Amino acid sequence: MFDPKLTALLPDLASYILVVTEGSFTGAAKKLNVTPSALSKLITRLEQALNCKLVERTTRKLIITQAGQKVYDQAMVMMNAAQQAVEVSQSEHLEPRGSLTVAAPEAFLNSVLQPHVTTFLHLYPEIQLKLRVADGEIDLFRDGIDIAFKLTDKPDENLVLKEIGTTNLVLCASPKYLAERGTPIHPTELSMHDCLYLAETARDNIWEFARDDAFFTISVSGRYAVNHSQMRLSGVKNHFGIGIFHDFVVQQALDNGEVVKVLPEWTIKSNYHGVIAMQYLQTQYMPTRLRVFIDFINAKLMAR
Structure with missing residues (x-):
């Protein structure tokens, strides 16, 4: 008491x-x-x-x-x-309303989530949606986040998890770049190429590759580095070098032939691959606005 x-x-x-x-x-x-x-x-x-x-x-x-x-x-x-x-x-028949804060990595927010945002807002005019770019670690409770999307092979065990897909990393370059500079056939050859990386941390130019029992860590360099996926992809399309992207970022460019895969038989090791996890705090009473957003995004993304 x-x-x-x-x-x-x-x-x-x-x-x-x-x-x-x-x-x-x-x-x-x-x-x-x-x-x-x-x-x-x-x-x-x-x-x-x-x-x-x-x-x-x-x-x-x-x-x-x-x-x-x-x-x-x-x-x-x-x-x-x-x-x-x-x-x-409040009665369940009332229209969902209130504020909803959603965090997601920049690449996922821009390439996957953003196209569905306007549709959701039209469907639920009483919901105020706040989107945050969150590429690093976040604390939902501390940061006031209702839902976080994570690209990871280790979802947070303390949060409710809803897997809505998987993602892998893809190494690619433009056909023109490869015609001029040659196509690497082994990860170690990347040290002789121009590579585009994030440049957020001191280790962002350290790329790791695995195949069967083989494992290689390569230090890459290049003229252009940017921590924005679409700008980095634009650099690759404009023949500035070889870059790493999530498959959902580069798929259209692959389909159009603007870029091609490099070293496709190798797995790129990173913290940001695995399941596409939609996570939120455990609660006995889920707000209606939260439930409709989860159901909406799940239906959109699972249908991809």
Whole structure:
């Protein structure tokens, strides 16, 4: 049985959540229609009630303490539960409504998901859809994500998983480039070619290949590197070198003959291949807007 005195903390916890998500007292105060000083006093009162320091206040930025992060995480559980209570109280026949935040890797969002977004928005005019490019690791709970699409051979075991397909990586180049520079027949020959890579991290030009029991790690280089799949594909089409792409990014160009596969008998090793995973938090009561989006995308992508 919870302590009735805790109910007095709920409004302050809700205000604290807004401070964290906004990253400042000023931004949160504007949304709450109070002054920053009043909000600062409220957080001080909450810190005294909880007997812990939640934020470090500096002249330049707001720093959340370790205890403050834990309080925020638990407060978000509270807010999510409150949101679910509101949604459960609504009749199922009501039109799906509310905000839905979806995260996906840039290549998948641009090549696969984006064409279906407008159709979904036309079907459900009361849903506000927020799309985020997320190529790295994300925390659905911390980052306020309702659904995350991941291209991986290791889906998050702590989230609900719905597999909607598979994806592999493809090495390709334009026929003109290969005619001029030659077609590599072994991964080690890539060191003699111009290659297009992401250039996001120091290891993005390190490509790994496997076939049967053979395994090769190759350091590549080239005149053009870009962390945007369509721009990188455009570079390959314009004969600047050899690039690696997800199959769904390059399939049309392959079908049109604009590019051809290179070393197709080799498997490209990467963290970003395997299943196309649609993942979301486990919840007893799924919001209608979430359910209709899952069903819609599943129907569209499974039919591909």
